[in-house]
Amino acid sequence: MASSSHRRRPRPEPDFQWRPVRGPLLAVAAVAAVALVVTLIVAFRPGDTSGDGQDRAVSDAGAVTSATPTVPDSASPTSPKPSATASTPAAGKRTTPPASATPSTTATPAATRRATSGTARTPSPAAGRIRPGTTYDGVATSYDVGNGDGACSFGPTSDVMTAAMNTADYETAKACGAYVSVRAANGKSITVRITNECPAPCTVGQLDLSQQAFAKLAPLSAGRIAITWSLLSPATSDTVSIRYKTGSTQYWCGIQAIGHRNPLARLEVRTGGGWLALTRTEYNYFLSEQGTGCGAELRLTDIYGEQLVVPALAVRADVVQRTGVQFARH
Template identity: 40%
Template sequence: MSPAPGFVSPVRRALLGMAAAAAVVLATGCQPAVGGGPPEPDPVSTATAASTPGPSSTPTSVPTASSAPSVTPAPSVGPAPSAGPTIGGTAGPGTGASTAPTGPSAPPGRPSVTGAPAPGAPAGPTSVPVTPGRIQPGVVRTGPATHYGADGGGNCMFDRLTDPAMPVVAMNELDYETARACGAYIEVTGPGGTTVVKVTDRCPECGPGHLDLSQQAFARIAGGVPGLVDVTWRLVSPADIGSVQFRVKEGSSAYWLAIQVRNHRNPVVSLEVRVNGAWTALPREMWNYFVAPQGLGPGPFTVRITDVYGEQLVETVNLAPASVQTTGSQFARH
């Protein structure tokens, strides 16, 4: 008996379904997924996924030379030509040796801190205003005069006299003025005459105006009067006495420095040393040395001295303890 219209046997339906599935596989070229999972990704999607490292990936092993252009060093990594001036501009005075760039990267022609010319250093004597002290030019003083066995030594710490007949004086405490009077030349007039003496010592017990003269000086002005006479005295500038001298005290070093000025025609009121491009005044001690308690290094030192008239001389002083250094200059005569 023939089947009714529209009826398909179960066996034939199964065969038709299998034929259709085979046709689909052949048309797409893909294998059916096993277990119903998603289809395997094509090569294009695989390469894309590999180029993006996951959380557990090591970045250095994934990028290639063509995919990491930032690995190539930029020109700014090397020393820039402006590095030298920048460092030099921020370095403080005296620090150029430790902060200035070295080698080819340093800009050509850059002056060092120590090699720079000292601005303002006078080529010759100059003059500046000076604060008046007790002993002033043109002022005549009066007071008593006595005498003692002077030998040229004393508080001013000059050398003892090579000529015992040279007249010297010990200045009273007030006019000694913390050694400012040391080395000054004083013209003394008494009842017996006039003489010029050099201040080499201090008389602590003497009152203002009092001069304690060497015996030779007293004999020249006292007129035979023993012991004590009244005198007048004033500051003078002697004739040729040679050049100014400096003496660096025993024990001076890079860490403690004491400088004395000697053989100056006029009283010295200040001594300065150029430190890091600026003038630094050294305090004067009662024993007539200008002292830098912490020292100023190994030297040599550029030193500027000023006399009571405001004249300034600039000289070089070496760190040579216990030696006298003679210059080629002298203060003007007044």
């Protein structure tokens, strides 16, 4: 038997006599019990999202996290594409426009140029400022060509249907040898070959025609007329020729291609390590300052990307040597 010290002491009796009223209390208790049961059923009903306690959940680490699932930044492969007419983005989706929607920062061509509409032309991977399938706006003036020689260093010629290209479009002799169709506002047109450069005050798009060529478009007294012009790849029975510059030897040489149908983009020489591209000068020779490749095989590339291989030729200064090859017509 436990000692008296471990007995629970009885509570002191209250001053007033308490008598429970059983009837009303039982009724109240019953109503409360029913209300509690209803509340529990509603609270734990599946799919119920009401109440503050349903909006937040506690993670395993004890941190409070959103109960709403996170939407990934990119849609799954099976997700439908958003409608183009949607006025607002879907919840959780990024609203940054795709890169293709960003305005282009590419510089627009000069105002003197416009693309020619019509059928697509052959791509020109090596073209410079003068591109096939493009029509250029400009002006035409005239000059006395003398013996026909010019900055392209082709030498004297009896061909008077020639022109000098403005410095910008001359592009360090890349325009040399190009055939150009020129049309005046009155509908008359001619074909000329670029043999010279027209420095300032000639402007972008300007052609300085031989007097004979200009006279086929308008009277020489007109002085200056509006024109459009475009590159040609003409029919020709001529083949490409090679000429070594005066003073060329096996230790230093300048090499020039003549009679090419299409503008020449690159000239390379064969070396022990492969093909070496030579630097082009404004007077239309490709220089080998150390003599590398002088007298070796040559590889010519036009603005369309076509390549011609020329067998090794002797270094014979200022002598035109025929090759028997020609670029394709476009």
